[in-house]
Amino acid sequence: xxxxxxxxxxxxxxxxxxxxxxxxxxxxxxxxxxxxxxxxxxxxxxxxxxxxxxxxxxxxxxxxxxxxxxxxxxxxxxxxxxxxxxxxxxxxxxxxxxxxxxxxxxxxxxxxxxxxxxxxxxxxxxxxxxxxxxxxxxxxxxxxxxxxxxxxxxxxxxxxxxxxxxxxxxxxxxxxxxxxxxxxxxxxxxxxxxxxxxxxxxxxxxxxxxxxxxxxxxxxxxxxxxxxxxxxxxxxxxxxxxxxxxxxxxxxxxxxxxxxxxxxxxxxxxxxxxxxxxxxxxxxxxxxxxxxxxxxxxxxxxxxxxxxxxxxxxxxxxxxxxxxxxxx
Amino acid sequence: xxxxxxxxxxxxxxxxxxxxxxxxxxxxxxxxxxxxxxxxxxxxxxxxxxxxxxxxxxxxxxxxxxxxxxxxxxxxxxxxxxxxxxxxxxxxxxxxxxxxxxxxxxxxxxxxxxxxxxxxxxxxxxxxxxxxxxxxxxxxxxxxxxxxxxxxxxxxxxxxxxxxxxxxxxxxxxxxxxxxxxxxxxxxxxxxxxxxxxxxxxxxxxxxxxxxxxxxxxxxxxxxxxxxxxxxxxxxxxxxxxxxxxxxxxxxxxxxxxxxxxxxxxxxxxxxxxxxxxxxxxxxxxxxxxxxxxxxxxxxxxxxxxxxxxxxxxxxxxxxxxxxxxxx
Numbered sequence: 031x032x033x034x035x036x037x038x039x040x041x042x043x044x045x046x047x048x049x050x051x052x053x054x055x056x057x058x059x060x061x062x063x064x065x066x067x068x069x070x071x072x073x074x075x076x077x078x079x080x081x082x083x084x085x086x087x088x089x090x091x092x093x094x095x096x097x098x099x100x101x102x103x104x105x106x107x108x109x110x111x112x113x114x115x116x117x118x119x120x121x122x123x124x125x126x127x128x129x130x131x132x133x134x135x136x137x138x139x140x141x142x143x144x145x146x147x148x149x150x151x152x153x154x155x156x157x158x159x160x161x162x163x164x165x166x167x168x169x170x171x172x173x174x175x176x177x178x179x180x181x182x183x184x185x186x187x188x189x190x191x192x193x194x195x196x197x198x199x200x201x202x203x204x205x206x207x208x209x210x211x212x213x214x215x216x217x218x219x220x221x222x223x224x225x226x227x228x229x230x231x232x233x234x235x236x237x238x239x240x241x242x243x244x245x246x247x248x249x250x251x252x253x254x255x256x257x258x259x260x261x262x263x264x265x266x267x268x269x270x271x272x273x274x275x276x277x278x279x280x281x282x283x284x285x286x287x288x289x290x291x292x293x294x295x296x297x298x299x300x301x302x303x304x305x306x307x308x309x310x311x312x313x314x315x316x317x318x319x320x321x322x323x324x325x326x327x328x329x330x331x332x333x334x335x336x337x338x339x340x341x342x343x344x345x346x347x348x349x350x351x352x353x354x355x356x357x358x
Numbered sequence: 359x360x361x362x363x364x365x366x367x368x369x370x371x372x373x374x375x376x377x378x379x380x381x382x383x384x385x386x387x388x389x390x391x392x393x394x395x396x397x398x399x400x401x402x403x404x405x406x407x408x409x410x411x412x413x414x415x416x417x418x419x420x421x422x423x424x425x426x427x428x429x430x431x432x433x434x435x436x437x438x439x440x441x442x443x444x445x446x447x448x449x450x451x452x453x454x455x456x457x458x459x460x461x462x463x464x465x466x467x468x469x470x471x472x473x474x475x476x477x478x479x480x481x482x483x484x485x486x487x488x489x490x491x492x493x494x495x496x497x498x499x500x501x502x503x504x505x506x507x508x509x510x511x512x513x514x515x516x517x518x519x520x521x522x523x524x525x526x527x528x529x530x531x532x533x534x535x536x537x538x539x540x541x542x543x544x545x546x547x548x549x550x551x552x553x554x555x556x557x558x559x560x561x562x563x564x565x566x567x568x569x570x571x572x573x574x575x576x577x578x579x580x581x582x583x584x585x586x587x588x589x590x591x592x593x594x595x596x597x598x599x600x601x602x603x604x605x606x607x608x609x610x611x612x613x614x615x616x617x618x619x620x621x622x623x624x625x626x627x628x629x630x631x632x633x634x635x636x637x638x639x640x641x642x643x644x645x646x647x648x649x650x651x652x653x654x655x656x657x658x659x660x661x662x663x664x665x666x667x668x669x670x671x672x673x674x675x676x677x678x679x680x681x682x683x684x685x686x
Contacts, residue, residue: 040608040610041607041608043446043613043616044453045453048446048613051613052446052613055573056573056575058574058575059573060574064572067412068573070410071406074402074405074406076446076447076450078399079450080454081667081672081681083659083663083666085455085680089448089451093436093439096427096428099424099425100428101429103428108421108425118376118379122373122376122404122407122408123412123414126373126411126412128414245386245392246388247384280368281367285368285371285379287369288370289369331411334373338373338408338411339411342409344409353411
């Protein structure tokens with residue numbers, strides 16, 4: 031029960047001295063990165079309360095809101111990812127961590143519906159089991175920024191069914207559906223059958239939905255297909271393709287849409303239909319994805335970090351590509 | 359499915375434009391106070407991510423931490439209050455909302471263990487059922503800042519048992535114990551029997567305990583008794599009395615201790631023991647609490663708010679005693 035000796039004397043703390051004292055006691059942390067994160071977190075949290083003169087009722091309401099987010103979460107629902115999404119934080123964190131050179135495919139938000147149990151299917155497979163969905167043939171390639179094919183990329187693909195729900199949102203979910211994993215072939219190609227994506231509301235029966243309502247915001251996302259690309263040595267790409275002309279194209283509740291990710295559907299001609307075992311005149315999506323190497327992305331991220339931190343006037347150095355104070 | 363017309367066009371959002379766009383879409387909120395809170399929250403959250411170049415792994419770890427806090431919470435445990443406590447936010451919010459004129463009793467943190475089921479007991483009652491606890495007689499008064507007694511104040515009192523656990527921390531909790539509600543008599547007095555408080559660790563088997571460990575901080579609170587005073591027209595006082603000389607007196611994990619709240623125990627003399635039906639030589643605590651009126655506190659809080667916001671250079675006005683922008 032002995033008290034450590036090197037900690038500040040915490041007594042008579044006030045509106046004015048609580049912040050430096052909290053930072054000082056947290057400075058016992060042996061990890062410099064966590065120390066920096068906590069110092070900035072405490073500063074922002076306290077500044078927020080001071081600037082808003084946060085009331086006790088508002089404070090309690092916020093803590094209960096957070097508890098509610100935790101309690102509605104489950105293995106297949108992460109309300110805090112949704113919260114991060116609608117506050118623009120997910121888009122921001124993705125932009126910071128995965129900067130893209132002009133020629134590469136831009137990222138988009140992950141969302142809370144990716145799972146780890148999607149089956150790996152051979153090229154050409156149908157990942158959808160919804161008979162109401164309009165069949166869609168997707169023919170894609172994965173290339174590097176110099177236009178060379180990238181083989182053996184693991185590609186996670188997921189979308190909703192025609193009712194706008196992911197499989198995990200159905201309480202009687204059996205096998206994974208409208209999701210699969212594919213691997214690009216020696217020419218960087220992958221192709222599969224899915225269904226035409228539809229716009230859908232993000233889950234709005236929980237605290238995040240109620241918050242959107244109080245903010246006067248709608249909870250809709252424009253129709254899209256999710257893609258995630260993984261290969262050792264390459265930057266992890268989380269993105270989505272959005273159907274042009276969707277009513278929510280410019281008001282996505284989670285800020286994910288980028289011009290470069292808006293796509294047009296074509297109609298499969300007779301030759302394509304025959305080659306891919308698809309219906310002539312059926313919906314066709316062709317897309318070329320461009321990956322960057324891990325090295326390219328890290329270099330760009332570091333450069334951006336150094337530039338941004340200098341603009342903010344912060345004396346920081348990068349350790350393992352993450353900022354920590356030059357002098358603690 | 360029609361898109362509202364007055365919202366910004368959300369497309370191609372970046373590190374640099376995500377913040378104003380998130381604030382603009384939230385500005386549809388009809389409540390000016392919530393609009394201001396959200397604008398400041400989004401600004402701080404985004405600035406935090408930009409300043410730290412928050413990594414995707416750190417972001418996910420933080421969201422999982424928050425989910426864990428929600429999932430360990432229950433009717434009798436609020437992990438987010440604990441989190442707020444150890445980050446100094448609870449102390450700060452209490453200080454903002456309950457400023458004290460020099461002659462009045464200072465506040466302290468509520469903590470997560472107040473319940474609403476404590477029995478109202480007549481003066482002189484014993485609220486403790488722990489045979490291992492050292493009996494303590496408390497003789498108290500409630501007065502106003504002019505020294506006049508305040509009758510009919512509802513006083514919630516709670517403390518741990520001799521093992522350092524609140525009743526709600528025992529899975530086999532039956533009746534409430536080591537807690538009660540008293541009412542001050544016509545001379546502002548209340549007296550009761552409890553047990554000598556002991557130092558104890560805050561619950562550290564959850565995410566908050568693990569965070570304290572990573573920060574190199576201990577999880578102990580010095581021995582104390584909680585008090586909460588409520589009466590229409592009077593400022594709600596949440597406070598605690600701390601036993602002088604506790605090893606954690608100057609390192610309280612939740613920043614609650616104030617010099618003015620550190621008390622000495624006496625020994626009951628023969629006359630006191632006889633008058634209160636207590637053991638001669640037993641532990642005695644005498645304390646005079648001083649309440650402020652709701653009006654006094656509101657005036658002081660408004661003055662502090664106006665001064666602080668001017669110092670911050672913010673153009674705000676108070677509506678219902680809470681700041682909102684003068685011009686939206």
